[in-house]
Amino acid sequence: MKVSQIVKDISVWQVAEQMIVRGARPPIVIASTNLPRDAVRDMYYSIHGKRPPSGLLPDSSLNVIKKVIHASQATIFYHCYRKVAEADIFKTSPARDVLRGFDFYQKVCGAGCTESIDFSVAWFIARDLRTRNIETKYCPKCGMDYLFSLTNSLLHSCPFCKNLGDKNKKNRAE
Numbered sequence: 797m798k799v800s801q802i803v804k805d806i807s808v809w810q811v812a813e814q815m816i817v818r819g820a821r822p823p824i825v826i827a828s829t830n831l832p833r834d835a836v837r838d839m840y841y842s843i844h845g846k847r848p849p850s851g852l853l854p855d856s857s858l859n860v861i862k863k864v865i866h867a868s869q870a871t872i873f874y875h876c877y878r879k880v881a882e883a884d885i886f887k888t889s890p891a892r893d894v895l896r897g898f899d900f901y902q903k904v905c906g907a908g909c910t911e912s913i914d915f916s917v918a919w920f921i922a923r924d925l926r927t928r929n930i931e932t933k934y935c936p937k938c939g940m941d942y943l944f945s946l947t948n949s950l951l952h953s954c955p956f957c958k959n960l961g962d963k964n965k966k967n968r969a970e
């Protein structure tokens with residue numbers, strides 16, 4: 797076996813380990829690394845001391861965004877991910893870039909923000925951006941890009957300006 801192949805294999809295992817440490821479920825790790833299912837599940841067990849949760853994963857990040865705050869956090873993750881990704885995030889979504897984006901998001905927003913946008917959701921957002929299941933739009937009010945999708949009403953408009961609009965309405969009512 798060539799040294800370059802060994803180095804490549806090691807780096808794939810490192811990516812899998814980093815994903816699992818951040819809580820990624822095995823199906824996501826397998827989809828990203830092509831490592832064998834049993835090996836990934838064993839690694840999950842050795843890192844977390846318990847079996848991975850069973851139950852279906854959402855098939856899209858769109859199903860997880862259920863409140864305006866989720867839409868805002870998802871949009872912040874998108875900006876963090878786009879900022880640190882080395883690849884073109886609309887064409888490819890290597891796990892390394894998602895890891896970088898997720899770590900940056902956590903640094904910017906704090907650990908509390910990862911309750912709704914955890915690593916698995918971040919991974920789905922990255923995949924949905926690549927497959928154009930989610931698009932991005934420019935908000936002329938605040939000058940920021942936001943995540944947009946017709947299939948989720950929370951992603952029809954800029955979540956930051958929506959938050960402000962709701963607040964202004966509330967202030968006027970008081």
Ligand SMILES: [Zn+2]
Pocket residue numbers: 935936937938939940954955956957958
């Ligand atoms: Zn806006």
